[in-house]
Amino acid sequence: MPLLVVGISVLVLLLLMTRLKLNGFAALLLVAVGVALVRGIPVAEIPDVLAEGIGGQIGDTMLTIGLGAMVGRVMGDSGAAQRIADRLLKAFGPRWVQVAMVVVAMLIGVTMFYEVAFVIIVPVAFTLVRVTGANLLWVGLPMSIALSTMHSFLPPHPGPTAVAATFDASAGLTLFYGLFIAVPAGALIALVWPRLPFVRRMNPELPKGLVSERVFEDSEMPGMGWSLFVALFPVVLIAGAAVTDMVWTGNSPVLHTIEFIGSAPIALLLTLLLAMWVFGPRIGRSLTEVADSCRSAASAMAMILLVIGAGGAFKQVLVDGGISEYIKDATGGWSISPIILAWLIAAILRVALGSATVAVVTASGVVLPLLAGSGVHPEMMVLAVSCGSIAFSHVNDPGFWMFKEYFNLSVVDAIKARTTYTTTLAVLGLGGVLAMEGVLDALNV
Template structure:
C-alpha cells in the first residue's frame, strides 16, 4: 500500500492469502477462512456504519447538523471547538461503540470544519481520540466487560476507576495531538458524499429541539439498554425488548426512520430527496466497507494461523509484574491481530493465573488489559480504516496519526493504572 500504492482492499486480501500459506493453513480452506473473516467483520460493522452514515447525511442535507454545530459554536466559541468535541465525544462514547459514536458525531465535526474554516484534523482528531479512549478503556464496551467477567471484577468499580484514567489521558492526547507539527502539516479535505456543502439560512434549518432529539435518539436507546443490562438480570420479555431496541443496528434503523420523517415530510422535503441523501451516503461508504471487510479477512487468517496461541505460550513464563504483563500481552496481541476484543480476551487468559496470589485488585487488572488493547492500531484494525477514509488520509498519514496516538494512550493508560493500584493499596493499609 505504501510503496506500490496498491488499493487497500486488494493489498489486505493478497497479504492474507500469503500469510495463510506461510502459516500452513490448507489451500482448500483459505477461501473459507477469508470469507468467514469478511463476514464476521462486515456483519459487525456494515449495518452500524451504513445506517449511521445515512442518518448523518439526512441530517446534513436538512440543515440539522449545521444547527447543532452552530449551537456548539455559540456555547464554546470557535476558540474552544476542540473542547466541545472532546466533551461531546466522551459523554456519548462512555456507552457507545467507537464505530457507532463515530458515525453519529462525525457529520457535526464536518459541519464545524466547513462553518469555521478550521482544518479537518483540528476538529475531527479530538473526537476520534476521545471515542477511542472511552471504547477501549471502559465497560460496558465488549472488551473490558469480557475481561471483567473473566477476572470476576465489579463492572461498576472498573468503570469508576477507569474514568480517573481515561478522562485525563484521553483529554490530554485529544488536545495535544492536533498541535503536533507532523499532524498540523496534514491538510486533508472532507471526503465527498459524506456531508452537505450547502450553507443554510436560519429559517431553512430545523429547530434545535428536533435536531438534538434525532441526534441523541440512538444514544438514549443504547444507553438505556446498557444500563438495564448492568442493573437487571433475568429472562423477561421486557428485558429482551430493551436489549433488542438498544442494539446498535436497531437503534440506528429506528433513528433513520425518525430522521426520514422529521427532516423530510415534516419540514416539506419530499421522500425522494431524503432517499437521494441516503443513496449518496451509501455510495460514499462502499470502499470503506470493502477495506474493513478485507481487514477482517486478514485478522481471521492470523487467528486461524495460531498467532495468539503462540504469543500466549511464549509469555506464560515471563516473571514481571502481573499488571505490566497483562498490559504487554494485550499490546503484542493487538499488534499481531488488530482486534482489540481478541487481544483483551486472550491476554486475560494469560494474566488470570497470576491474579490469585498477586494481591492486585481485579478491576485494576481489567484496566491494564484494556489499556494495552488500544496500542498500535494499524492496517489489521478495522477502526484504522474507518479513521483513514473518513479523514481522507493516505495509509502513511493514518499510521503517523492514529498508530502514534493509540500507542501513547496505551502507555499513559498503563501509568494511570499503576497509579490507581498504588492509591488503592495505600487506602487499604
C-alpha cells in the same frame, strides 16, 4: 517466527499501497493470502478463512456504519447537522471547538461503541470544518481520540466487559475507577495531538458523499430541539440498554425488549426512520429527497466497507495462522508484575493481530492464574488489559481503515496520526492503572 511474518506482511502491505498505489481492498486481500500460505493454512481453506474474516467484520460493522452514515447525511442535507454545529460554535466559540468535540465524544462514548458514536458525531465534525474552514484533523482527531479512550478503557464496552467477567471484577467499580484514568488521559491526548507538527502538516479534504456541501441560512434549518432530539435518540436507546444490562439481571420479556431496541443496528434503524420524517415531510422535504440523501451516503460508504471487510480478512488469517497461541505460549512463563504482564501481552497481541477483542480475551486468560495470590485488585487488572489492547492500531486493525477512510488520509499519514495516539493512550493508561493501584493499596480499599 510468527511475529516476523506479521512484520513482513505489514511492510509488504505498506509497499503495495504507498509505492505501487494498489487499492486498499485488493492489497489487504493479497497480503492476507500470502500470510495464509506462509503460516501453512491449507490452500483449499484459504477462501473460507477470508470469507469468515470479511463476513465477521462486515457483519459487525455494515449495519452500524451504513445506517449511521444515512442518518448523518439526512441530517446534513436538511441543515440539522449545521444547526447543532452552529450551537456548539456559539456555546464554545471557534477557539474551543476541540474542547466541544471532546466533551460531546466522551459523554456519548461512555456507553456507545466507537463505530456507532463515530458515525453519529462525525457529521457534526464535518459541518464544523466546513463552516469554520478549520483543518479536518484539528476538529475530527479530538473526537476520535476521546471515543477510542472511552471504548477501549471502560465497561460496558465489549472488551472491558468480557475481561471483567473473566477476572470476576465489578463492572461498576471498573467503570468508576476507569473514569479517573480515561477522562484525563483521553482529554490530554485529544487536545495535544492535533497540535503536534507532524499532524498539523496533514490537511485532508472532506470525504465526498458523506457531508452536505450546502451552507444553510438560519431560516432554512430545522429547530435545535428536533435536531438534538434525533442526534441523541440512538444514544438514549443504546445507553439505556447498557445501563439496564449492568443494573438488572433476569430473563423477562421486558429486559429482552430493551436489549433489542438498544442494540446498535435497531437503534440506528429507528433513528433513521425518525430522521426521515422529522427532516423530510415534517419540514416540507419530499421522501424522494430524503431517499436521495440515503442513496448518496450508501454510495460513499461502499469502498469504506470493502476496505474494512478486507481488514477483517487479514486479521482472521493472522488468528487462524496460530499467532495468538504462539504469543500466549511464549509469554506464559514471564515473571513480572501481573498488571504490567497483562498490559504487555494485550499490547503484543494487538500489534500482531489487530483485534482488540482477541487481545483482551487471550491476555486475560494468560494472567488469570496470577491474580489469585497477587493481591492486585481485579478491576485494575481489567483496566490494564483494556489499556494494552488499544496500543499500536495499524494496518491489521479494521478500525484503522475506518479512521483512514473517513478522514481521507494516506496510509502513512493514518499511521502517523492513529498509531501514535493509540500507543500513547495505552502507555498513559498503564501509568494510570499503576498509580490507581498504589492509591487503593494506600487507602487499604
